Structure formats: C-alpha cells, structure tokens
Amino acid sequence: MTAHLVEYRVGPLTELPLGEGRAYVAGGDMVAVFRLRDGSLHAVSAICPHAGGPIADGLADAEVVICPLHQHIFDLTTGCSKTGQPPLTVYPVRVDDEGELVVGVPA
Numbered sequence: 044m045t046a047h048l049v050e051y052r053v054g055p056l057t058e059l060p061l062g063e064g065r066a067y068v069a070g071g072d073m074v075a076v077f078r079l080r081d082g083s084l085h086a087v088s089a090i091c092p093h094a095g096g097p098i099a100d101g102l103a104d105a106e107v108v109i110c111p112l113h114q115h116i117f118d119l120t121t122g123c124s125k126t127g128q129p130p131l132t133v134y135p136v137r138v139d140d141e142g143e144l145v146v147g148v149p150a
Contacts, residue, residue: 048147
C-alpha cells in the first residue's frame with residue numbers, strides 16, 4: 044500500500060543553483076533538495092540521523108550526498124547509508140508549471 048502524499052511548493056527552482064542543495068520546510072518535515080549538475084532533482088531528510096548534521100550543506104554527486112559533519116554517505120535515490128547509519132527519508136520532488144519546486148510528504 045502506498046501512503047497518500049501532500050504536495051508542498053517550497054520555492055522557485057531558480058533559487059537552487061546547479062550542483063547545490065538547500066533545506067526547505069515541507070509540511071512539518073525538513074527536506075534537503077539537491078539540483079544535480081545534470082539538472083536532476085533529489086529530495087531527502089535534511090537532518091543527518093547520526094548527529095543532526097545539515098544534509099543540504101553536504102557534497103553531492105550523481106549518486107550520493109556526504110554529511111558535512113562526520114562524512115557519512117547516503118544514497119540520494121534510496122536514502123540508504125553506505126556507512127552504517129539509519130537511512131534518510133526520500134521524498135518525491137518535481138518542478139511545477141510555474142517553475143516552483145514541489146515536494147511530496149506522506150499525509
């Protein structure tokens with residue numbers, strides 16, 4: 044069974060530069076959205092489960108993000124840790140017709 048999602052507009056795509064991440068509030072969740080250099084978008088929990096690090100400030104490539112505090116590595120597609128930590132939540136993210144980032148959060 045799939046959980047029902049509520050979509051939240053979190054900000055304009057133009058304010059998220061290629062190759063960077065930003066933290067947004069979507070409903071009651073803190074979400075880190077990454078706009079990779081190829082233009083693709085990924086959204087995961089904004090807080091590292093290890094020590095509360097700011098995931099949006101981490102380094103990201105086409106597959107992973109590295110937490111800036113203790114270098115824990117998380118897969119951007121699955122949220123799974125490659126360094127033995129609990130996983131990040133993965134959120135669907137898209138750009139709407141008006142150029143706004145939209146993040147889906149379970150209801």
